[in-house]
Amino acid sequence: MKSFRVRELKSTDAHALLAFEILNREWFESHIDARAPSFYSLQGVVDHIEGYLSDFAAGTWHPFVIEDSSEIIVGRANLKSINSAQRSAQVGYRIDQGASGQGLATLALRHLIQVAQRRWQLAQLEAYAYRENAGSIKVLGRCGFLPEQPAGVEQAGGECRFVLSLR
Numbered sequence: 001m002k003s004f005r006v007r008e009l010k011s012t013d014a015h016a017l018l019a020f021e022i023l024n025r026e027w028f029e030s031h032i033d034a035r036a037p038s039f040y041s042l043q044g045v046v047d048h049i050e051g052y053l054s055d056f057a058a059g060t061w062h063p064f065v066i067e068d069s070s071e072i073i074v075g076r077a078n079l080k081s082i083n084s085a086q087r088s089a090q091v092g093y094r095i096d097q098g099a100s101g102q103g104l105a106t107l108a109l110r111h112l113i114q115v116a117q118r119r120w121q122l123a124q125l126e127a128y129a130y131r132e133n134a135g136s137i138k139v140l141g142r143c144g145f146l147p148e149q150p151a152g153v154e155q156a157g158g159e160c161r162f163v164l165s166l167r
């Protein structure tokens with residue numbers, strides 16, 4: 001079985017990240033909101049990484065990638081909008097279509113939960129997923145997230161909110 005690891009995003013990841021995002025663009029856009037077209041260039045990704053790392057330095061974002069044993073990026077996961085006062089953050093993740101169904105999103109989300117507890121001492125995580133995104137909703141449920149509103153009730157924009165209490 002292939003081995004994978006979750007590690008922090010680095011400034012030197014631009015080429016690998018661009019390749020990952022271009023390869024999976026259509027796949028991601030069928031599940032989550034599309035990125036701006038300007039993102040899909042080396043400069044676009046360099047700027048994107050710079051923004052994420054500066055938010056990490058400011059304590060509001062914690063970005064990770066998942067890589068395989070050949071150090072190819074096969075996924076991404078982020079603790080987003082970390083709010084130290086409210087002790088909350090949002091989680092997000094995306095996995096290479098060719099690597100899906102192997103538990104990588106589950107691995108990544110469990111990692112985010114652990115980091116949220118140990119590094120950031122957070123008390124609550126939230127996630128948003130479209131109701132049609134059965135794979136993501138399964139991952140959230142497996143990791144203990146609960147839908148906030150009764151099944152079938154969507155937030156504005158068509159996404160459902162899921163919450164995990166870490167207390």
Ligand SMILES: CC(C)(COP(=O)(O)OP(=O)(O)OC[C@H]1O[C@@H](n2cnc3c(N)ncnc32)[C@H](O)[C@@H]1OP(=O)(O)O)[C@@H](O)C(=O)NCCC(=O)NCCS
Pocket residue numbers: 027028031032093094095096099100101102103104105106107128129130133134135136138139
């Ligand atoms: C959703 C996504 C993150 C799942 O990643 P993954 O690595 O395949 O997830 P896992 O393997 O950990 O678990 C997925 C589970 O959902 C199941 N699943 C996937 N698609 C499904 C579907 N359409 N219907 C029912 N179950 C589904 C898988 O079989 C698996 O369950 P199992 O382990 O019991 O077999 C990935 O498909 C992805 O990146 N999609 C595009 C971006 C995205 O949607 N991000 C999440 C935004 S909320």
